[in-house]
Amino acid sequence: MTRILVVGCGFAGATVARELADAGWEVDMIDQRSHIAGNAFDEIDCNGIRIHRYGPHLFHTSNKRVIDWIARFGEFVTYEHRVQARLPDGRCVVLPINRATINDVFGVTLNDSEAVRAFLLTQAVDIAHPANAAEYLATKVGVILSDLFFRPYTRKMWGLDLEDLDASVVKRIPLRYDNEDRYFPGETYQVMPRLGYTRLFEVILDHPCIRVCLNQSFDASMLRGYVHCFNSMPIDAFFDYRIGRLPYRSIRFHHHTVRFDYGCGSAATINFTDAGPLTRETDWTRIQGHVVRQGPSKTITREEPCDYSENNHERYYPVKTSDGRYQVLYSRYKALAAAVANVSFIGRCGTYQYLDMHQVISQSLAHVSAWIDQRRSSGSVKGSPLSSSSEPSGRFACTPNIGLSAGS
Ligand SMILES: Cc1cc2nc3c(=O)[nH]c(=O)nc-3n(C[C@H](O)[C@H](O)[C@H](O)COP(=O)(O)OP(=O)(O)OC[C@H]3O[C@@H](n4cnc5c(N)ncnc54)[C@H](O)[C@@H]3O)c2cc1C
Structure with missing residues (x-):
């Protein structure tokens, strides 16, 4: 048996899946959404603008291993993010x-x-x-x-x-004593995928040993037939909320069409510091490579935070209170997870922590390479690409690879 199940087609799942496939394992991936790329998913909208459906995702890292890994799958362009704050009196400052x-x-x-x-x-x-x-x-x-x-x-x-x-x-919020106005000045690599994140994921997952099945939620019965499961779903949901719910903040994204000359200044994102419901506004045209077809209009996106229960259980930010009660609850789930030998929890919701994309890639690379090494040293025979292993006994059928799958 050489098949592995990966739950979630975001950065955590995609990194793990590709490394496993390159090492010869056969991988079935599922995602409950209709698309790959997780929260980094982007698409070109009716105004010809590339928008990120789940809020602006800026890639920044000083981790050479991460950038070398991701650069295998697409071209990147330099983009240095800038943000302004709009004060309650209307002034904009850095x-x-x-x-x-x-x-x-x-x-x-x-x-x-x-x-x-x-x-x-x-x-x-x-x-x-x-x-x-x-x-x-x-x-x-x-x-x-x-x-x-x-x-x-x-x-x-x-x-x-x-x-x-x-x-x-x-x-996490930096404080500057000079006039530096870039959001991530300390990072060696501040880049965006030239053709967008979704295309990047298509290339990562385009491997004969990877099959992707979208619109498919995890069910515990799927574990049968797999040698292991790497799972980026919320850890409390995996255990049916047995000891309580881990809360998340979510965001409702409001996309608006405006005239192309709307706005001023050089910042792609404006944070609203007033007491109104909105936190920030992103002008996608100010991000390198996001005007795909220029017309008379463009898209801006405003963000309205809420509890995840008010937004279709879309989990974005793990909540960290000063008394640490949710981190304690998470550590109890982590202890339960330690007893489930054939499942590894990965990514933002699997480990209940806010992680940037480069951190998720770095952690996933470390995690999966340790797992592969451990299997090799314990004498397990690795899978061989395109070998005809037994079909999983889960209740779903996957497409051969993402290049052939619909909905992305
Ligand atoms: C608003 C916002 C802005 C951000 N901006 C940045 C940024 O600028 N730079 C940066 O580096 N990072 C940013 N991040 C963080 C970035 O989104 C994460 O680092 C990254 O998405 C984590 O990848 P992941 O695979 O762990 O999770 P996700 O991308 O969330 O992927 C998990 C996938 O698992 C699927 N899933 C969940 N449960 C199930 C289930 N039961 N069955 C099947 N599938 C399931 C989900 O549908 C999802 O597609 C931002 C995050 C948010 C919310």
Whole structure:
């Protein structure tokens, strides 16, 4: 028996599937959605604009192993993302907060990084051990900037007050003392797939040992007939929510057609810091390669966060509260998973953590190569491409490979 089941056709599942196939295993992939590429799925809309159905996905990494791996499957173009914040009074300023932002907000003229550090020290609150996001931000930027940029935004994004949010969530947000306005300046590779993510996934999955079956939800009975299952579905759903539900924030995406000359400035994304329901707006035409056919109109997308139960159970962001209660619940699910020998949980929902795409690829590469090595050292015979192994006893039939499958 050489077949392996992979649940989920996002970056986690696709990375694992391709590595297994290259090592000679036969892989059946399923996804409950009608398309591959998971949350990175993109498509060209009626305005001729490439849009990402689940929000803007910017590829950035300094991990050479990841970029070398992904570059095997398509061409990439350089794209450096920039974001602005629209303040409640309508002014737009640079985000993440940098020297220009501070000068604009406070009406001061700080000329260098040292002046910015000194100024922020006058704002910062001294808290020895910040216990939550509010306290962490107070120690870094002080209460004025925190209340302006982060308090209403956090409430609408997470449905939580800063005091209830774990500090690790806001630690991801950089703070700049110079005038750097790129969103990911520290990353060596800031790129986008030239023909889009969906095409990239088509190439990753185009392998004679990979079969893809869309519109197919996981069912435990599918495990019969497979030597192993790599599973990127939500771990609590796998266990039928036996010990409780792991919450997620979700986002409703509102796509609007506007005149091509709508908007100003150079930022592709504008974050709204006011107390309204929307968090941000993306102008796809400002992302390299996203105007596929230019016409009189273009598409912009606005995001409205909500609980995942209010959005068809679309799970986007694992919730991290300052008391850590959901991480404790996840660790209990992880313990249950450790007892299921033939299933590995992978990806964002399988491991209940927010991960960027490069992190998912990196973790999946490490995970699957350890699994392949372990099988080899335990004397298991690897599968051989196109070998005629027994059919799985699951209840579905997969197409031979993604090049032949519909719906993508
Ligand atoms: C709004 C938003 C913006 C983001 N922006 C960026 C960004 O700019 N840069 C970046 O690096 N990362 C970004 N990310 C993160 C990125 O989406 C993830 O790193 C990546 O999608 C994780 O891949 P995955 O395979 O773990 O999960 P997913 O892409 O979610 O794939 C999991 C797949 O499993 C399927 N599935 C789930 N349950 C079942 C089931 N029971 N049966 C069958 N199939 C199932 C789902 O349909 C899904 O297609 C963003 C995420 C969001 C939500």
